[in-house]
Amino acid sequence: MATLTIQVNGAERTVEASPSTLACVVERLGHHPKLVVVEFNGLILTPERWAEQMVQNGDKLEIVTIVGGGS
Template sequence: MALELTVNGAQHSIDRPASGAPLIEVLDSLGYNPSLVVVEHNGLIAPRSLWTEPRINSGDNLEIVTIVGGGS
């Protein structure tokens, strides 16, 4: 069974259980560096303190913003 998500408006299928996946594992599966992103989960900012808890389910919506440094 796969975890079916909408990530930044696009459909994704991840080889994880369909319910209860930790956000940190989902980010890794999607190729994101967890230390460089902010995540909105179903319309709410996901606090980092909860990223290891099994809260991501099929049908959920994630908006992932990558932090970019630089400038002058």
């Protein structure tokens, strides 16, 4: 099995490389796509672009989970 080494929230992570779209990587990391915001190499990408964006070795992701709540 081929793998990718990427940075996720500042930590090095290894994930399965195929397929290596951002959408697949986010799900492999255990995140629900509708509950996170993703910064990919310094750019915030809308979820509509995740299926097109390929992830390569050394890419940097910042994944922020959306948390509901109130006062």
